[in-house]
Amino acid sequence: MDIPVLHRLALNESPYPPLPSVRRAMQRAVAQAHRYPQFHPDDLTERIAAWCQVTSDRVMVGSGSVGVALQLLRTVVRPGDAVAYGWRTFDAYPLLATMVGAHPVPVPLSPDGHQDLGALLAALDHRTRVVVLCNPHNPTGSLITADILSAFLRQVPRHVTVLLDEAYVEFARHSALPDTHALLDSHPNLLVLRTFSKAYGLAALRVGYGLGVPDLVARIRRQQLPFGINAVATAAVKASLRAGSELRRRVDAVVAERERLRHGLLDLGWRVHPSHANSLWLHAPDPVDEGAMALTAAGVQARHYPGEGLRVTIGSREANDAVVAALASVGRPEASDRRAPNAPADEAVSAYLRVSG
Ligand code: PMP
Numbered sequence: 174m175d176i177p178v179l180h181r182l183a184l185n186e187s188p189y190p191p192l193p194s195v196r197r198a199m200q201r202a203v204a205q206a207h208r209y210p211q212f213h214p215d216d217l218t219e220r221i222a223a224w225c226q227v228t229s230d231r232v233m234v235g236s237g238s239v240g241v242a243l244q245l246l247r248t249v250v251r252p253g254d255a256v257a258y259g260w261r262t263f264d265a266y267p268l269l270a271t272m273v274g275a276h277p278v279p280v281p282l283s284p285d286g287h288q289d290l291g292a293l294l295a296a297l298d299h300r301t302r303v304v305v306l307c308n309p310h311n312p313t314g315s316l317i318t319a320d321i322l323s324a325f326l327r328q329v330p331r332h333v334t335v336l337l338d339e340a341y342v343e344f345a346r347h348s349a350l351p352d353t354h355a356l357l358d359s360h361p362n363l364l365v366l367r368t369f370s371k372a373y374g375l376a377a378l379r380v381g382y383g384l385g386v387p388d389l390v391a392r393i394r395r396q397q398l399p400f401g402i403n404a405v406a407t408a409a410v411k412a413s414l415r416a417g418s419e420l421r422r423r424v425d426a427v428v429a430e431r432e433r434l435r436h437g438l439l440d441l442g443w444r445v446h447p448s449h450a451n452s453l454w455l456h457a458p459d460p461v462d463e464g465a466m467a468l469t470a471a472g473v474q475a476r477h478y479p480g481e482g483l484r485v486t487i488g489s490r491e492a493n494d495a496v497v498a499a500l501a502s503v504g505r506p507e508a509s510d511r512r513a514p515n516a517p518a519d520e521a522v523s524a525y526l527r528v529s530g
Pocket of ligand 1: 184185236237238239240263307310311338340367368369370376379380381
């Protein structure tokens with residue numbers, strides 16, 4: 174018998190439906206659906222640029238941030254080139270690399286769930302055109318701090334474009350969060366990806382954007398599909414930008430729930446590193462496969478990587494309580510070999526700084 178899904182926590186979506194003001198804006202746009210949107214999304218680009226406090230020649234809009242990533246790859250990658258990324262990561266990266274005829278180069282994460290920046294640097298060669306970093310990372314929620322990112326960028330050769338995916342950045346509260354705007358001028362090979370799918374809760378509408386220096390942005394824009402950003406999505410994004418403070422309160426609530434859920438799971442004995450995204454990562458050797466079965470039986474859909482981990486999106490309070498209740502029914506994870514939750518991350522950070530200066 175199929176168990177009904179009560180809580181959808183598998184895709185790192187927002188638990189909140191669009192705000193009433195955003196829904197009204199979408200309804201007005203629906204009434205005009207016989208009209209084309211702009212040939213290129215210039216108005217929306219300007220609005221996003223003003224909101225980011227940059228000139229509009231530093232912004233380009235795409236069909237989700239995944240669409241922007243594909244446009245970048247189409248711009249800089251030739252068949253036979255290589256695209257490197259920490260693995261595991263967002264599933265789209267190996268697919269996008271293959272779509273443009275590149276060799277995907279997955280570089281294993283460090284055991285504490287961080288992207289191994291030293292190993293990524295070592296994996297770059299004359300064939301590499303793009304290296305992807307996710308910050309915060311999917312699925313582990315780990316964070317690359319400002320000093321580490323700067324050290325990495327200084328060492329990446331200029332023929333390699335750094336695709337810095339910040340899909341979850343609005344959920345990060347760390348004092349050493351990189352100021353990526355400030356990095357753009359000194360790194361013309363950097364493209365920062367952002368999205369309205371996560372913190373802004375518009376995943377179905379497919380709007381993301383990239384930030385970079387004008388020369389790179391102009392080249393990527395040449396890959397823009399005419400009429401590619403639909404008018405309903407454009408209206409929703411513009412209305413969301415007007416509702417910034419309401420949306421920020423929602424993000425704060427998700428962050429508070431993330432911390433509550435994490436402590437609930439730590440109390441049950443699960444190893445859960447601090448997360449800077451809208452999800453938590455449970456990982457082997459904790460009993461993640463049993464955990465996945467218990468969640469399914471409780472009607473909670475999470476992302477299960479068999480034998481490896483479980484990524485649980487932060488949901489409503491009720492959904493998060495259902496996660497704790499379900500995982501409480503799994504045998505208490507072994508308490509041996511348990512270290513303070515922050516220790517492994519800090520070790521990885523200092524090890525990287527020691528080698529990279
Ligand atoms: N980047 C990361 C790291 C993601 O996890 C996701 C979606 N899960 C995306 C990008 C895709 O976002 P979008 O909806 O903007 O295409």
